[in-house]
Amino acid sequence: MISAAARDALQGWLAGQKALKGASDNTLDAYARDVAGFLAFMTEHHGQTQGLGALARITTADMRAWMAFTRGQDIGPRSLARKLSAVKSFYRWLSEREGFEPTAVLSIRAPKFQRKLPRPLSPEAASEVIETLEMQSLTPWIAARDQAVVTLLYGCGLRISEALGLTGAVLPIGDTLRIIGKGNKERLVPVIAPARAAVARYAQICPYDMTRTGPLFFGARGGALGPRAVQKVVERTRAQLGLPATATPHAMRHSFATHLLNAGGDLRAIQELLGHASLSTTQAYTGVDTARLMEVYARAHPQGRG
CATH class of the missing domain: 1.10.443.10 (Intergrase catalytic core)
Incomplete structure (x- = not known):
């Protein structure tokens, strides 16, 4: 269960992505799923609803636990990198708004994956x-x-x-x-x-x-x-x-x-x-x-x- 404060913060960030960056509805839906899934994991991981104060205290170990859990759901490196990118963007916005240090989240590296080059037809x-x-x-x-x-x-x-x-x-x-x-x-x-x-x-x-x-x-x-x-x-x-x-x-x-x-x-x-x-x-x-x-x-x- 995501706390009301965290849900409001997520909605605020999504609104900013739409207004300032012109993100499409499909992109916003993907962002919402990715970040909501992350917040839900942290709630389960810590055994309590994650208010904004708890979110500010997330550690590198917490991030590694989330990434390991996500990989265990048959999520490939490319999709995990996308999810991590959404979470980092949300945290960057949240840390500026709430005044906390987001290094534990932002310093986590995305998994490497082989970029598939498109194959044009003759x-x-x-x-x-x-x-x-x-x-x-x-x-x-x-x-x-x-x-x-x-x-x-x-x-x-x-x-x-x-x-x-x-x-x-x-x-x-x-x-x-x-x-x-x-x-x-x-x-x-x-x-x-x-x-x-x-x-x-x-x-x-x-x-x-x-x-x-x-x-x-x-x-x-x-x-x-x-x-x-x-x-x-x-x-x-x-x-x-x-x-x-x-x-x-x-x-x-x-x-x-x-x-x-x-x-x-x-x-x-x-x-x-x-x-x-x-x-x-x-x-x-x-x-x-x-x-x-x-x-x-x-x-x-x-x-x-x-």
Whole structure:
């Protein structure tokens, strides 16, 4: 049982994450679960409800006990690192507010894990996925919908949540789309002709009325289309084409970035198109190696062109 004071502190911190950092609802839900789970463990661990005073006295040994308990729940190193990051952020905020020393919590190191690099599809495989998607449904408007969504992922580099978050207000789609991405950051992405055509074809035969505030992409029963439906149709498509399990909707976004870079695109421009805060994230997305990165840098830098 978490104390009322601790629960209020958690809600205050979450409100700050939303207001100051623009955290998405999904991120806030994950933060709430992670920190609430930590507080619940400390309550059990100490055999009493953890008020703010008790939270200020948490030791390094307490933190190690929590990490050992969490690992025992079949939580992998990556997920544990995420949970620890949320707890540290909460403690940093709480210590500033309550005036205590948070070193015992902040000094704990996250477990090391092997970062999995995304695996983009080849240009040929990406085209085959888009062409074959249309064969996965006998209902013409659903087939057109699935093709339109995945064409936007590959043609514009959208996240699946960004594509499914589009409303009828974008119709008719022009040469660019204004996208609100992670952290409510806005970016403008160009829309290639095949993506415009795919969306227009779907919109023309969709049986549901599209409004400026309603979803652009509908599920079979008329509600907003969810990501799982897109993941399923891509799973069926990759099985049909004999592609690996790494061929996911998100891999289409990776492929967009990699194919642009291989065609001579500028890494900074691709970073803008993807909505990445960090160039290192774009580097990981594109699977670009250091030699390729240095080649791009040398071509762009005034002294590198000498």
